[in-house]
Amino acid sequence: MLRDKEVQRFLLILLIVTCAGISAAYFVSTVALFIVLATSILLVGAFFMFTIRRYKQIERLSEYLRSIAAGNYSLDVRDNEEGELSILKNELYRVTTMLSEQSADLSQEKGKLTDAISDISHQLKTPLTSMTVMADLLSESSITDEKRVEFARHILVQLERMEWLVTSLLKLSKMDAGTIEFKKQSINVQELLEKAVQPLLIPIELKNQTLQVEQNEHVHFIGDFHWSIEAIVNLLKNAVEHTPNDGIISISFSENILYTEIKIKDNGNGISKEDLPYIFNRFYKGKQAKEGSVGIGLALVHRIISSQNGDIEVNSDHGESTVFSIKFYKRLSK
Secondary structure, X not given: OOOOHHHHHHHHHHHHHHHHHXXXXXXXXXXXXXXXXXXXXXXXXXXXXXXXXXXXXXXXXXXXXXXXHOOOOOOOOXXXXXXXXXXXXXXXXXXXXXXXXXXXXXXXXXXXXXXXXXXXXXXXXXXXXXXXXXXXXXXXXXXXXXXXXXXXXXXXXXHHHHHHHHHHHHHHHHHHHOOOOOOOEEXXXXXXXXXXXXXXXXXXXXXXXXXXXXXXXXXXXXXXXXXXXXXXXXXXXXXXXXXXXXXXXXXXXXXOOOEEEEEEEEOOOOOOOOOHHHOOOOOOOOOOOOOOXXXXXXXHHHHHHHOOOEEEEEXXXXXXEEEEEEEEEOOOOO
């Protein structure tokens, strides 16, 4: 403690003042000399007691910081006293709270990443096994050219399915981790729908389906144009797959002071009441799911829309029709 420059300065000043006091008191009286000496001793004692107490507090803070460095964020050093040390304690606690929250976020992101990797591995296992079997068959000399073409086509289909699956899962993982920043731009709904229907015009034509799209150039919402197209495309793709030949798919939209709403309706087979509460869950496949479906498309749609202050609902009459209703809210969150 005596090596502390602050202590050394105080003792030097006290020594000078005491010597000056003793010199002055010597010429006045013995009583004055005694008072000066007693006062000096009391000051030195009080100073050392105060310094020792402060050093103990600093030592406790050092132990606290070592505990924080070891990952123990449960300690609390706050107090309601006045002074610099109390301010330092409260600031240290504030930083500790921030570190604790960041550590929790990192742990959560690690868990999500682990889940995503597990999901990808699980979903890729089936197509990989299928392609391995077909590749082995292709290597046999006795196989016909017709079978070779068929197996090659199946392998290509599986590769396309794997590419879509991995891309979709990575997108979901990035959204879960909060690494995707959705833009906030004014989107013209009619322009959005014109872009979204383009990739599906050929499948619609092949099934001789009728696509009815409402026309209104004055409906807008605030969101991300690119990601909104992705959500609409997935919903339309789902509608095309579940609507029979010669069926009808209609898209309508409107705007009010609270939200902008887009409705996609088909006259397909509908969704059973048992499946309705779960269709937006990741990897959930309902009774009407197509062969090869992995239950990721609607989960991706839900995540995209909810990330843009939106909501999606579904109403369906089993065996008749299904209506997906998307709402993008304007001011208040859901």
